[in-house]
Amino acid sequence: MTVLSDTATEHHPLVDVARSLADKTLFPAAVEVDRSGKIPTEQLQALQDAGLYGIFSTEAVGGSNLSNEDRNLVIEALAGGCLTTAFIWQQHAGPASATALCEGEAHRYAAGLASGELRGGVAFAHLLRQGTPVLRAEPCSDGWQISGTAPYITGWGDVDIVLIAARWQDSIIWGIVPGIESATMSASMLELAAVNSSSTAVITFDQHLISSDDVTSVVSFDSWLEGYRMGLRANGSLALGVTGRCLSLLGPSELDAEYVTARQRLDTASVDDLPAARANASDLCMRAATMLVAASGGGAIAASHHAQLLARQAMFLLVQSQTSEIRHHQLTRSM
Numbered sequence: 001m002t003v004l005s006d007t008a009t010e011h012h013p014l015v016d017v018a019r020s021l022a023d024k025t026l027f028p029a030a031v032e033v034d035r036s037g038k039i040p041t042e043q044l045q046a047l048q049d050a051g052l053y054g055i056f057s058t059e060a061v062g063g064s065n066l067s068n069e070d071r072n073l074v075i076e077a078l079a080g081g082c083l084t085t086a087f088i089w090q091q092h093a094g095p096a097s098a099t100a101l102c103e104g105e106a107h108r109y110a111a112g113l114a115s116g117e118l119r120g121g122v123a124f125a126h127l128l129r130q131g132t133p134v135l136r137a138e139p140c141s142d143g144w145q146i147s148g149t150a151p152y153i154t155g156w157g158d159v160d161i162v163l164i165a166a167r168w169q170d171s172i173i174w175g176i177v178p179g180i181e182s183a184t185m186s187a188s189m190l191e192l193a194a195v196n197s198s199s200t201a202v203i204t205f206d207q208h209l210i211s212s213d214d215v216t217s218v219v220s221f222d223s224w225l226e227g228y229r230m231g232l233r234a235n236g237s238l239a240l241g242v243t244g245r246c247l248s249l250l251g252p253s254e255l256d257a258e259y260v261t262a263r264q265r266l267d268t269a270s271v272d273d274l275p276a277a278r279a280n281a282s283d284l285c286m287r288a289a290t291m292l293v294a295a296s297g298g299g300a301i302a303a304s305h306h307a308q309l310l311a312r313q314a315m316f317l318l319v320q321s322q323t324s325e326i327r328h329h330q331l332t333r334s335m
């Protein structure tokens, strides 16, 4: 894929590994993978074999500890290959970094997550929902009891563990739960119009015990939210990846310059400017996908055509990791 806005002079070698994997392995299979309803295990294994599960972990636990810039380029490359595969893999970042940084017993998961031998998912976006928390924690003698619903857990069936976030008063309890159902944890798979092969489930918890050994941290909601606002940059790379793929299929177009600008905006935005830069990236992604559909004619609507797949992926990226602020910019078109 032509990388139109690759301004950095030097990258970690894993960036090129990800680009090659995206072009040679992920993209050629993307339509079939989308239609099959399930990511082939070999595809996740290919990411593991390439060392890409380790990019979110510190070197101390066996990870490659990539810089944020290189990490974003890897996310972008993989998203341009197969967004669904990239999305499942990206969830690994949560448990990999949380357990690597944790000083308690939950640190025992970190080495397995860094190698990819252990695969992780995460459920935290519900923390941003308005109103009564959907997933709640109560202290008990052995740790915390979790009740309520985690509305989205991607990679269900592909992951061994899930890092979940539950509210208790003004705090968030972060802890590890197994990636399998039990008497206190039940899963229901979602049927989706895009990224359906992401194996995304709703998980319902009924007084599920997270023992103290599996708690990675307890933090105040306000301090987490501040950190989350700062971390909004990374998900913008999913939109850049899909945009880049659309543009490379289109050939030279007037959107090429906007693509360069969209990445620069994401890279240089202050925390307060990031929501508008994210809204801009997902809007550009929609327009690039729309242009590709238009340029492809009626054939674009065939289930076997990349254009319809990329357009549905762009639609998903309008809401993926959406925050109130991003949504505001999208709805008022102030980007």
Ligand SMILES: Cc1cc2nc3c(=O)[nH]c(=O)nc-3n(C[C@H](O)[C@H](O)[C@H](O)COP(=O)(O)OP(=O)(O)OC[C@H]3O[C@@H](n4cnc5c(N)ncnc54)[C@H](O)[C@@H]3O)c2cc1C
Pocket (backbone or CB within 6 Å): 091, 121, 122, 123, 124, 125, 126, 128, 129, 130, 151, 152, 153, 154, 155, 192, 195, 198, 200, 319, 320, 321, 322, 323, 324, 327
């Ligand atoms: C297929 C899929 C897979 C996903 N996988 C995961 C996963 O594995 N892990 C995970 O943690 N998350 C996951 N998510 C969640 C995702 O990252 C987003 O958080 C989600 O798509 C946003 O929608 P929502 O339904 O959670 O929130 P919504 O209720 O739609 O709200 C989105 C944002 O807008 C704000 N908002 C809503 N209504 C208003 C209003 N009236 N005024 C102002 N602001 C408002 C909310 O506070 C929130 O910040 C997934 C989502 C999808 C669709």
